[in-house]
Amino acid sequence: MNVIPNSLHGRDLQYLMHPTTNARAHERTGPLVIARGEGIYVYDDAGKEYIEGMAGLWSVALGFSEQRLIDASHKQMQSLPYMHLFGSRGQEPSILLAEKLVQMAPEGLDRVFFTNSGSEANDTVVKMVWFYNNAIGRPKKKKFISRIKAYHGITIASGSLTGIPANHKGFDLPLDFTRHVSTPHYWRDAHEGETEEQYSDRLAAELEEMILAEDPDTVAAFIGEPLMGAGGVIVPPAGYWEKIQAVCRKYDILIVADEVINGFGRTGHMFACETYGIKPDMLVVSKQITSSYLPLAAIVFTDALYQGMADGSEALGTFGHGYTTSGHPVATAVGLENLTIIEERDLVSNAAWMGERMRAGLARHADHPLVGEVRGEGFIAAVEFVSDKTTKAGFSTPGKVAQAVSAAAQRHGLILRAIGECICFCPPLIMTEEQVDELLHRFDMAMTEGLAPFLSGEVA
Known part of the structure; x- marks a missing residue:
C-alpha cells in the first residue's frame, strides 16, 4: 500500500477504517475528502463543488451551514x-x-x-x-x-x-x-x-x-x-x-x-x-x-x-x-x-413541492432502455436500472450500472448513492426550484456518460 504521509488521503489510508466500505477497494481508490459545506453544497479538499443529493446519509434537512x-x-x-x-x-x-x-x-x-x-x-x-x-x-x-x-x-x-x-x-x-x-x-x-x-x-x-x-x-x-x-x-x-x-x-x-x-x-x-x-x-x-x-x-x-x-x-x-x-x-x-x-420555514411543504418537481424530472428517464422504474414519494426517489425492461432482469455484475452512473454523477458535481441496481436521491429539504433543476441537469449528464459504455456494448 502506497501511503503519502503528509496528505489527508494518505493519512486516511494509513489510520482510518470506514463503515459500509470494501476496505481493499478503498485502499486502491482512496477517499473523497469533504472539507466544508454551504447550503445544499459540499466542497472537497481540492475546492470542487458538489450538490449533496443524499443530504449526507438521508439526513441533513437544513443543509450544511445553518447558523x-x-x-x-x-x-x-x-x-x-x-x-x-x-x-x-x-x-x-x-x-x-x-x-x-x-x-x-x-x-x-x-x-x-x-x-x-x-x-x-x-x-x-x-x-x-x-x-x-x-x-x-x-x-x-x-x-x-x-x-x-x-x-x-x-x-x-x-x-x-x-x-x-x-x-x-x-x-x-x-x-x-x-x-x-x-x-x-x-x-x-x-x-x-x-x-x-x-x-x-x-x-x-x-x-x-x-x-x-x-x-x-x-x-x-x-x-x-x-x-x-x-x-x-x-x-x-x-x-x-x-x-x-x-x-x-x-x-x-x-x-x-x-x-x-x-x-x-x-x-x-x-x-x-x-x-x-x-x-x-x-x-x-x-x-x-x-x-x-x-x-x-x-x-x-x-x-x-x-x-x-x-x-x-x-x-x-x-x-x-x-x-x-x-x-x-x-x-x-x-x-x-x-x-x-x-x-x-414550512419545509415540509417545500419538500412536497420540490419533491414533485424532482420526481417529474427524473421521470423523463423512464423510457430509457436501461431504466426499469422511477419511483419515490415527497422528496425521496430512486431510479432502478435493468438489462431487460420486459423481464426486469438485472445485470451479470449486480450494481455495476448504478455504480457507473453514481461515479459519473460525482464527476459532474453531484453526490448520489448507488444501492444495488438503483440510484437514490434524498436532497436537503431547503432546496429551491433552481437547485432542483441543477441537480436534474447534473444527473442527466451522469446518465449520458455513465450509461454510454453499456449501451454501446463496450461493457456487458
Missing part, C-alpha cells in the same frame, strides 16, 4: 455542555424536546426515550418490548417480524431486524428472534394482472400465515419503515399499511414505525405515518431530528407501553437501560432548534 443550529450548540455548550438523564436527573433541552416531539407526533404517542442513533433506538425498541411483555406477564411474546430489504440499523439487535444480506454476512446475523416477510415492491414482485390492492392483500395474508406458523403468543411486534429507504426507496402499494395493521391488531402485535429516514418532512408530511395512514405504538426518529449536526434519536411511544414498563421498573427497582449520552443537552438543544426551523 442557527451552530448558535444553539454554542449557547448550550456555554451553559451546560453535558448532563445525563440517569437516576431521575433532568435538563431543560431534553425536557423541552420531548414535549415538542409528543406535540408533533401522531396522536396517541405520549412518551419519549432518547438515544444517539437510529440503530441504538431500534435496539432499544427490542429491549423495551421485551421488558414490557415480561412486566405484564407475557414472557413468550418476544419475536419481531421485519421485511426483506428493510434497514433498521446495525447493532446486533437492530442489525437482525434489518433485512439486507450485506449487513448479515460475516456477522452471524440475524439472531433468531427475528423473522422477515416480503418486500412490498409492487413493480418488481406483483403477479401479472394483479392490482396494487390485490398485491397488498397477498402480502397481508403472508404476514398472517407467518404469525400463525410462529404462534401469535410468541410474536411481539411488526417493524417497518413506512417507505423503505436503504432497501432502494420502495414505496408501499395502495392499501398495504391498512391491511398490515389490521393483521397486527387482530393478533395483538405492536406496530413499530421506523421513521429514521422518513420523519420530519421527507415524504411531504411531517411524518410518513400521516402519508400512509399508520397508527403506530412506537415511532422511531433520528437523522433529520438535528439535521445530523449532532447524533440524536428518539423513540416516541404510547402511554400504555410506558405504564407497563413503569410497573416493571417498580417491581425490579429500575429500568436498567440507557446510554451515557442519552438525551445529551447539546444534541437536544440543536434538535429543538432544528424542528423549530422546519416548522417556521
